[in-house]
Amino acid sequence: MSGIIAARLEQLGIDLPTPAVPVASYVPFVIVGDMVTISGQITMDSGQLKYIGKLGDEISVEEGYEAARLCAVNLLAQLQVACNGDLDRVKQVVRLGGFVNCTADFTDHPKVINGASDLMQEVFGDQIGSHARAAVGAASLPLGVATEVEGLFEIG
Amino acid sequence: MSGIIAARLEQLGIDLPTPAVPVASYVPFVIVGDMVTISGQITMDSGQLKYIGKLGDEISVEEGYEAARLCAVNLLAQLQVACNGDLDRVKQVVRLGGFVNCTADFTDHPKVINGASDLMQEVFGDQIGSHARAAVGAASLPLGVATEVEGLFEIG
Amino acid sequence: MSGIIAARLEQLGIDLPTPAVPVASYVPFVIVGDMVTISGQITMDSGQLKYIGKLGDEISVEEGYEAARLCAVNLLAQLQVACNGDLDRVKQVVRLGGFVNCTADFTDHPKVINGASDLMQEVFGDQIGSHARAAVGAASLPLGVATEVEGLFEIG
Numbered sequence: 006m007s008g009i010i011a012a013r014l015e016q017l018g019i020d021l022p023t024p025a026v027p028v029a030s031y032v033p034f035v036i037v038g039d040m041v042t043i044s045g046q047i048t049m050d051s052g053q054l055k056y057i058g059k060l061g062d063e064i065s066v067e068e069g070y071e072a073a074r075l076c077a078v079n080l081l082a083q084l085q086v087a088c089n090g091d092l093d094r095v096k097q098v099v100r101l102g103g104f105v106n107c108t109a110d111f112t113d114h115p116k117v118i119n120g121a122s123d124l125m126q127e128v129f130g131d132q133i134g135s136h137a138r139a140a141v142g143a144a145s146l147p148l149g150v151a152t153e154v155e156g157l158f159e160i161g
Numbered sequence: 162m163s164g165i166i167a168a169r170l171e172q173l174g175i176d177l178p179t180p181a182v183p184v185a186s187y188v189p190f191v192i193v194g195d196m197v198t199i200s201g202q203i204t205m206d207s208g209q210l211k212y213i214g215k216l217g218d219e220i221s222v223e224e225g226y227e228a229a230r231l232c233a234v235n236l237l238a239q240l241q242v243a244c245n246g247d248l249d250r251v252k253q254v255v256r257l258g259g260f261v262n263c264t265a266d267f268t269d270h271p272k273v274i275n276g277a278s279d280l281m282q283e284v285f286g287d288q289i290g291s292h293a294r295a296a297v298g299a300a301s302l303p304l305g306v307a308t309e310v311e312g313l314f315e316i317g
Numbered sequence: 318m319s320g321i322i323a324a325r326l327e328q329l330g331i332d333l334p335t336p337a338v339p340v341a342s343y344v345p346f347v348i349v350g351d352m353v354t355i356s357g358q359i360t361m362d363s364g365q366l367k368y369i370g371k372l373g374d375e376i377s378v379e380e381g382y383e384a385a386r387l388c389a390v391n392l393l394a395q396l397q398v399a400c401n402g403d404l405d406r407v408k409q410v411v412r413l414g415g416f417v418n419c420t421a422d423f424t425d426h427p428k429v430i431n432g433a434s435d436l437m438q439e440v441f442g443d444q445i446g447s448h449a450r451a452a453v454g455a456a457s458l459p460l461g462v463a464t465e466v467e468g469l470f471e472i473g
Contacts, residue, residue, distance in 0.1 A: 027427075030434040031450040035411050037352075037471050040193075042412045045451035059421070061301075099191050100198050104453045107300055108421075109215070109264075114303045115183075122186040138187040139201035139311040141260045142301035144419055145373075145454035147426045155451040159193050196349075217457075255347050256354050263456055265371070265420075270459045271339075278342040294343040295357035295467045297416045298457035315349050 010092035013128055014081075021082040025049045033083045036160075039096070041087045045104070045155040046079035047147060048072045056151040061108030064151045066116050073103060073120030076154035080121075081128065088160055097159040098125045098136040104153045106146040114140040121154045166248035169284055170237075177238040181205045189239045192316075195252070197243045201260070201311040202235035203303060204228045212307040217264030220307045222272050229259060229276030232310035236277075237284065244316055253315040254281045254292040260309045262302040270296040277310045322404035325440055326393075333394040337361045345395045348472075351408070353399045357416070357467040358391035359459060360384045368463040373420030376463045378428050385415060385432030388466035392433075393440065400472055409471040410437045410448040416465045418458040426452040433466045 014021065024033055027044060034043045048056045056072035058064040064072070080101075081092070088094045103118035105111070118140035126134040146153050170177065180189055183200060190199045204212040212228035214220040220228070236257075237248070244250045259274035261267070274296035282290040302309050326333065336345055339356060346355045360368040368384035370376040376384070392413075393404070400406045415430035417423070430452035438446040458465050 027450075030431050030438060031413070032447040033449070035409060035447070035449045037409060037411055042449040042469070044449040045453070097191060097193060099193055101187070102451060104451070106454075109301055109456075110305075111301045112303060112305045114301070119186050126186060135188040135191070137189070137191045137198040137200040137311070138183075139258060139260070139309065140303060141201070141299045141309060142262075142456075143453045144265075144298075144300045144456045145421055145423045145426070147424065147452060149422075149424045153451065153453060155449070157198070253347060253349060255349055257343070265457055266461075267457045268459065268461045270457070275342050282342060291344040291347070293345070293347045293354040293356040293467070294339075295414060295416075295465065296459060297357070297455045297465060298418075300421075300454075300456045313354070 008091055008093035017127055019078060021085055024082040024086055025079060034087045036087055039159050041158045041160055043080050043083050043156045045153045046076045047150040047153050048075045049079060050075055054148055057149045058151055059106050059108055060117060060151060061111035066113050069117035069151055070120035072152040073118050073154060074124050076152050077121035077124040080156045084158055094160045095133060095158060096161045098129055098134050099157040099159055100137045102155040103140040104143040104146060106151050107142045111142060114142060164247055164249035173283055175234060177241055180238040180242055181235060190243045192243060195315050197314045197316055199236050199239050199312045201309045202232045203306040203309050204231045205235060206231055210304055213305045214307055215262050215264055216273060216307060217267035222269050225273035225307055226276035228308040229274050229310060230280050232308050233277035233280040236312045240314055250316045251289060251314055252317045254285060254290050255313040255315055256293045258311040259296040260299040260302060262307050263298045267298060270298060320403055320405035329439055331390060333397055336394040336398055337391060346399045348399055351471050353470045353472055355392050355395050355468045357465045358388045359462045359465050360387045361391060362387055366460055369461045370463055371418050371420055372429060372463060373423035378425050381429035381463055382432035384463040385430050385466060386436050388464050389433035389436040392468045396470055406472045407445060407470055408473045410441055410446050411469040411471055412449045414467040415452040416455040416458060418463050419454045423454060426454055
């Protein structure tokens, strides 16, 4: 790994993990043409779940931001595999779908999912990293994690 | 603006707003090839949030319908920018993703998100305006709004 | 109907229903190029709703699995129409979006949505049937159903 994006990841101190194996009967990503659809990623860090709980309750907005950032790191780890190791092939971050495990009165979903969006912009820059997004509240999430983020990417 | 769709919007009495700036670190839409992916739009009306609250509680189904319609107007405002001002370039409304901020026992999500779907059919007609859709309940939504709708469109 | 996939459906004892008419102002699917986007399907079985209720409450994980499988059968029924009756035209199951109507402390969304994912793999095999996925908890779902699943498919 020695491309432009690999260097930026190193600058940012981000060490992409070995991608998580799905916890169910599906695959981490599907490539159709130039588009990579990546399954919803949760807050797995070196094989351990982090950020278990709800926004609006035991998880603060700051922790939620870090949780979403971790989901985005896991998206990048899958994307790197989809690109045969070369993230310089990424032409556009198209869409992130962000789900926040939260209480009924929580309103700061954008600030939480910014953790994922900011990472994409830091890694890929303003042009390639800018993406469309939906950020909504989930009644609950798999294994009790605070955030889940799925992604759609264009590669060359 | 003087196309067929512009005329229909005028007939319908719909004045597209200046598109809202995202409340977070992402962009309103991304174009890849002929496909426009538009970020989740909320109930912003002339710079003011409307329809704050939950379906099944303080927001009626009729108000929810209007909330979803307002989200769809905001989708069109973004789409108009994506089309360089010419909505006649829209070839197909492909998908709407509708999220309803609601109580645990609410069941009328379809009637609510119809506010967005009906608008698409009114503006673009039965062929271009017909779209696939998902309508689900959210534990809560950004800033406490009653509805959020994202969209996927094909343009020419 | 006499193709490879039709034979597999018969082997599996799956009789695809006449596709459900949407309960609202949208269409069951939209085709753009080779991509079929199918609206969120619920637990309609021969014109009757099944699996009404919440995971974590009156619906068990096993029932939720069957509910998601039923949603997937309904996706296939729509997909068959999109393929003019010939499911052998399906080149890839690209993405399933799975929503689980559940309590705030439910954590087994993956096991539930596996009901839909497993069906795709049984019907289309490991290559074509493998897909990306998001599985999240919904505060509630249309008509009170336990699961809703939408899908994206590539056809040839």
